[in-house]
Amino acid sequence: MTTAADGSPSDTLVRLAGVTFRFGRDAVLDGIDLEIGxxxxxxxxxxxxxxxxxxxxxxxxxxxxxxxxxxxxPGLRLGYVPQVETVDWNFPVTVAQCVLMARTRGRVGPWAGRAERRDAASVLERLGIGHLADRHIRQLSGGQQQRVFVARALLGEPDLLVMDEPTSGVDAPTRHDLLHLLGELSDDGTAIVLTTHDLNGMAAHLPHVVCLRTSIVASGAPIEVFTPDVLERTFGARMSVLEHAGMPVVVDHDAHRFHRVIPIRDAAS
Amino acid sequence: MIDRLLTPYEYEFFRNGVIVATLAGALCGLVGVHVVLKGMSYIGHGLSHAIFGGFAASSLLGVDPVVGAGAWGIASALAIDGVTRRRALGADAVIGVVTTASFAAGLALFAVFGRRGPSFEAALFGSILGVDTSDVVAVAALALVVGSGVVVGYRQLLFATFDPDVAAVSGVRVPVTDALMMLALATTILATMQVLGVTLVAAALVIPPTIARMLTDSFSHMLVWSTAIGAACGFVGMNASYHLDIQSGPSIVLVGAAAFAFTFATSGARGRARAGRA
Structure with missing residues (x-):
């Protein structure tokens, strides 16, 4: 993805040019130029x-x-994974039924065909949750729930997978697993765009980052984009950036102050 | 004993009433699944009051009350759906505004112009005395149309009810699906009005799916259970109304409430948890 319209049109999945979006008088997005390849x-x-x-x-x-x-x-296939907080986890639907929703368009009647069931089982197996097909969605862990919705998106064979806060509310191991899963999907040729608050656990691991604050503040590789100046203009707070194994690590600019309140060694003892 | 139970079937109006109550109960159970899962349980109550406004207007204008009330109810349902979709307002608030305004309009029309036409008390509380063969045919036809529509559009309905945003991205015409369900809801209330009465339709829409939710974790099974429970409540309630000499509407609702209490008591913690979150 680039933030200028300098790519070949045939390679671009989605192109935004000068996009502004307002709720009433307030601009939520202002002058967004973005290409997703x-x-x-x-x-x-x-x-x-x-x-x-x-x-x-x-x-x-x-x-x-x-x-x-x-x-x-033309013919772009989109897969969308919403925030898990928006899902009604008590809705009467099993994992397999949820995943098969991806094959709704143009289908008549309630019964999924043999090929559809086979495809759904294949996607679930690929994501390591094939054994959960008949479980109710409420009976899954946070990571498994996230995988169900990724599976549903993948069953639609998307060219572009769009995910809203996929790591919101998940623990570190789940985030780690999800990152690896998305890496595999990217390696297989699926374009992925996601939003995240998690700078170190998610964004810093990805090849490309867009910093957004109504307008695009900066865009590029994390090591180039995550600078104190860009982060301050994006988040409105001073942050320091360290480097570890070639990756940026963002820390609070005043982190040392907290050590005065609760010294690490004292807290450990 | 059997003879006593079969006695009311000697009367044509009762046979028609039982058929209409059973079909209407099934219809309410089927449509009610969408209503309950969308968190719009209040809409049955609200629309029934909205239809009262149409009833008043049509009797003053000399229009057939059923046709007038039906058109008014459909317009109210579509207005609720449209306003909810276009503004960041909760469906419950929009239902409250549209339907109580309609109810108030009905009262105002009666106050200014006086009551004309057929009894509206029967429409409020239900009566099987006026049920004839044409009502049976109308309710059967509606049940067939709505039932067929749910079967044909089952997957679109499931996706749009569960996850409308993603359904829209996936090519499901969510506004059309929602509008069709609102249309089905308004016509169901209209068809049920004569037997149940508009003030008790809400219970017929909510009780069967709530019981069904305690029994299953599957959407398709919930549709089947809810339809069957609604039909059973209509059938048993109508028979009970004759033998206990009470109005058909309260009888059907009380049978449903008893079924809910029994299921709640016997379905265990898991069933109660499902119903509590439905």
Whole structure:
């Protein structure tokens, strides 16, 4: 993905040019130029209210911009994984039924065909949750729930997978597993765009990051983009950036102050 | 004993009433699944009051009350759906505004112009005395249309009810699906009005799916259970109304409430948890 329209049109899945979106008089997005190409793997980061989810919705086509243009490649197949917080976990549906929703368009009647059931089972096996097909979605762990919705998106064989806060509310091992899963999907040629608040655990591991605060503040590889200046302009707070194994590690600029309150050695003892 | 139970079937109006109550109960159970899972249980109550406004207007204008009330109810349902979709307002708030305004309009019309036409008390509380063969045919036809629609569009309905945002991205025409379900709901209330009465329709829409939710974790099974429970409540309730000499509407609702209490007591913690979150 690039933030300027300098790519070949045939390689672009979605192109936003001068996109502005307003709720009333307030601009949620302002002058967004963005290109999403095949095999891109990008995190959109920014504080709450910076327009991340709105930007995803404009990309998906569920929101029309107030001004500007959005162009999608003809026949583009989109997969969308919503925030798990928005899911009704008590809805009467099993894992397999949930995944098969991806094959709804143009289907008549309640019964899935043999090929559809086989494809769904194959995707679930690929994600390591094939044994959970007949479970109710409420009976899954956080990581398993996230995989169910990734599986549903993948069953639609998307060119572009869009995920809203996939690591929200999941523990570190689950985040680690999800990161590896998305890495595999990216390696297989699926373009992925996700939003995240998790700079170190998620965004810093991805090849491309967009810093958003109504407008795009910066875009590029994390090691180039995660600078104190860009982070301050994005999040409105001073942050320091360390480097570990070639990756940026973002820490609070005043982190040393907390050590004065609760010294680490004292807390450990 | 058997003879006593079969006695009311000697009367044509009762046979028609039982058929209509059973079909209407099934219809309410089927449509009620969507209503309950979308968190719009209040809409049955609200729409029944909205239809009262149509009833008043149609009797003053000399229009057939059923046609007038039906058109008014459908317009109210579509208005609720449209306003909810276009503004960041909760469905419950929009239902409250549209339906109580409609109810108030009905009361105002009666106050200004006086009551004309057929008894509206029967429409409020239900009566099987006026049920004839044409009502049986109308309810049967509606049940067939709505039932067929749910079977044909089952997957679209499931996706749009569970996850409308993702369904829209996946090519499901969610606004059309929602509008069709609102249409089915309004016509169901209209068809049920004569037997149950508009004030008790809400119970017929909510009780069967809530019981069904305690029994299953599957959407398709919930549809089947809810339809069957609604039909059973209509059949048993109508028979009980004759033998206990009470109005059909309260009788059907009380049978449903008893079934809910029994299921709640016997379905265990898991069933109660399902129903509590439904």
């Amino acid at each position: 095949p095999e891109q793997f990008t995190a959109i980061v920014g504080p709450s209210g910076s327009g991340k989810t709105t930007l995803l919705r404009v990309v998906l086509g569920t929101l029309e911009p107030s001004s500007g243009n959005v162009r999608r490649a």
